[in-house]
Amino acid sequence: MISVEEALDKILEFVDVLDGEDKPLLDCFGQVLDEDVYAPFDVPPRDNSAMDGYAVQSASIQGASEHQPKFLRIIGEVAAGSVPGMVVRMGTAVRIMTGAPLPQGADVVVPFEATDEGERKESSLSKSDIGIQCSLPKEANIRRSGEDIAKGDLVMRRGSILIPAALGVIASLGKTSARVIRRPLVGILATGDEVVAINQPLPPGKIYNSNSYSLAAQVLCHGGMPRLLGISTDNFGQLSMALQRGLECDVLITSGGVSMGDYDMVKQVLAAEGDISFWTVRMKPGKPLAFGTFTRGDGKKIPHLGLPGNPVSSMVTFEVFARPAIHKMMGKDYSENTKMRAVMEDSVKNSDGRRVFARVVISKRGSEYFAKLAGSQGSGILTSMMRANGLAIIPETVSMVRPGDTVEVIMFDWEQPPVMKLKEN
Numbered sequence: 001m002i003s004v005e006e007a008l009d010k011i012l013e014f015v016d017v018l019d020g021e022d023k024p025l026l027d028c029f030g031q032v033l034d035e036d037v038y039a040p041f042d043v044p045p046r047d048n049s050a051m052d053g054y055a056v057q058s059a060s061i062q063g064a065s066e067h068q069p070k071f072l073r074i075i076g077e078v079a080a081g082s083v084p085g086m087v088v089r090m091g092t093a094v095r096i097m098t099g100a101p102l103p104q105g106a107d108v109v110v111p112f113e114a115t116d117e118g119e120r121k122e123s124s125l126s127k128s129d130i131g132i133q134c135s136l137p138k139e140a141n142i143r144r145s146g147e148d149i150a151k152g153d154l155v156m157r158r159g160s161i162l163i164p165a166a167l168g169v170i171a172s173l174g175k176t177s178a179r180v181i182r183r184p185l186v187g188i189l190a191t192g193d194e195v196v197a198i199n200q201p202l203p204p205g206k207i208y209n210s211n212s213y214s215l216a217a218q219v220l221c222h223g224g225m226p227r228l229l230g231i232s233t234d235n236f237g238q239l240s241m242a243l244q245r246g247l248e249c250d251v252l253i254t255s256g257g258v259s260m261g262d263y264d265m266v267k268q269v270l271a272a273e274g275d276i277s278f279w280t281v282r283m284k285p286g287k288p289l290a291f292g293t294f295t296r297g298d299g300k301k302i303p304h305l306g307l308p309g310n311p312v313s314s315m316v317t318f319e320v321f322a323r324p325a326i327h328k329m330m331g332k333d334y335s336e337n338t339k340m341r342a343v344m345e346d347s348v349k350n351s352d353g354r355r356v357f358a359r360v361v362i363s364k365r366g367s368e369y370f371a372k373l374a375g376s377q378g379s380g381i382l383t384s385m386m387r388a389n390g391l392a393i394i395p396e397t398v399s400m401v402r403p404g405d406t407v408e409v410i411m412f413d414w415e416q417p418p419v420m421k422l423k424e425n
Contacts, residue, residue: 001280001287003396004355008321010277011291012334014303015325018250021182025171028162030223031180032331037156042146043172047102048080050141054093054115054130055106058140061132069116069131078103093130102142109141110134149173159331181331186219186322187246188212189229191239191257191266192309197231210382211255211314215307218318221414224326239265240273243304247296250329253322256309259288266290266306274304282396284354285313285379286320310379316357316391319410338411340390342371348394348401356394359384362409371409388412 020034049055056072064070072093078084080099088094088105096102096109112118116131149155155169162170162180170178189212196206198213209231216226227249232242234257246252257266258279267290270276276292283289290306305322307314319337327334342362350356360371371392375384390409394401401407 001282002278003282004320007278007281007289007291008324011303011305011321011325012328014277014293014301015251015329017331018182018184018329020179022177022179024177025167025175028178028180029164029167031162031183033156033158033160033162033178034181034331035179036154036158037170037173037175037178039149039151039153039155039173041173042151043149044143044145044147047145048143049096049098049100049102049109050143051098051109051111053096053109053111053141054132055088055096055103055109056093056132057088057090057105058108058136058138060090060092061108061110061135064132064135066133069133071129071131074128074130076103093132095130107138107142108136110136111141161332184224184250184326184329185227185248186224186326187227187229187249187252188215188219189242189246189252189254190231191234191254192231193234195231195256210311211307211309214311214315214382215253215255215318218315218323218414219326222323222326223330223332234265236265236269236272240269243269243273243294244296247294247302249302251322251325252294252302252304253307253318254304255307255314258290258306258308264288270294270304270306275301279306281317282354283317283320284350284352284356285310286317286357287354288313289317289321291321308379311382312359312379312385315382315385319391319412320357338413340369340409340411341406342369342390342392342409344392344401344405344407345370345372345403347403348373348377348392350394350396350399350401353396355396357391357410358394359388360390360392360409361388362390362411369409371407 061070072091075092076086077095078100079097084101084103086103088103094103110132114134190209194206195209198208212228219226229246232239254266257264267279270292274292274294279290280287281289286308288308292304293301294304295301307317324334348358359374361374363370374388390411392407392409
């Protein structure tokens with residue numbers, strides 16, 4: 001039986017960053033860039049107005065105020081997307097909209113609200129003139145060409161995560177696609193004579209296949225693409241065939257079949273047809289955990305993570321081991337789950353020298369965070385996993401955590417993932 005750290009190291013030593021692919025821009029959300037992005041032109045490409053108003057020369061409005069406005073002759077109007085042909089000189093103004101290119105000669109934009117435009121619209125005053133009611137310095141309310149991005153700039157480095165703003169920046173360069181590290185395809189196979197597909201009647205003594213769906217959702221949350229491989233009975237031949245079908249994936253995950261029972265076949269198939277690295281870890285829940293590789297026809301070795309069959313054990317071991325592996329394959333930081341410290345409100349007993357991962361609900365009161373057990377800690381109580389937002393870590397050397405003790409907590413980041421099609425055989 002090895003430690004959590006040893007097990008994770010063995011898994012991460014084997015998996016590597018996947019290759020890149022070119023994809024439409026929106027499909028790249030949350031992925032990692034596999035190229036440097038340079039600017040082919042200035043952004044913005046031309047000097048433009050930062051607001052609706054009048055483009056003028058600053059010298060024309062020096063000393064202007066609400067009580068002593070400066071009156072200028074309007075020589076034209078320019079809207080966003082058009083190209084101005086007029087030249088602004090002393091004593092003249094061009095009506096301009098936000099984002100419109102700045103006409104030649106102008107060096108300041110006076111917002112509408114600092115003029116008498118509203119008064120002129122409701123009176124008989126000339127509409128060909130405008131009264132400027134403030135004095136502004138040069139460059140006021142002007143966005144200069146290249147002030148955001150200059151032509152030739154390295155805008156985004158390879159390895160950057162494509163968050164919403166990053167997609168917007170790439171779009172501002174006129175790019176419709178990006179090269180990103182592809183998402184891993186994760187095969188998920190449930191095992192056990194007792195497991196029944198969720199669209200079938202439930203015979204006595206059987207249980208529905210919940211593990212495949214919770215694991216597939218975890219894969220989606222962390223950026224991978226799940227492929228449901230169905231259910232295999234505890235039969236060596238059938239299980240071997242089912243595992244072979246999953247070898248087109250980048251990683252293969254099974255649930256069940258890794259304990260010490262006579263019918264736990266996963267580790268037997270792995271030992272007979274693949275290479276097994278380890279199969280027990282000093283943790284609770286999740287002690288029976290197998291990791292190894294299968295070799296497919298082209299010689300490529302596919303990592304296999306055999307998770308326990310109990311639904312909570314399956315989800316906990318996924319968070320501790322599969323999540324970092326998926327992140328590494330995607331080119332993301334996989335070094336550490338998001339952790340914080342919280343004060344326990346309940347007692348947790350650790351009687352057998354394993355690292356305990358207790359399901360907890362984290363709340364904040366004042367400046368402190370508190371952790372309360374999310375319910376019964378049995379490895380079959382999936383509803384307590386549903387209520388939890390973190391896992392409190394009880395080290396192997398600690399036999400009891402009492403109310404008031406401070407613990408480290410792995411926080412779940414189960415947010416809504418990008419929309420992806422769930423692949424199912």
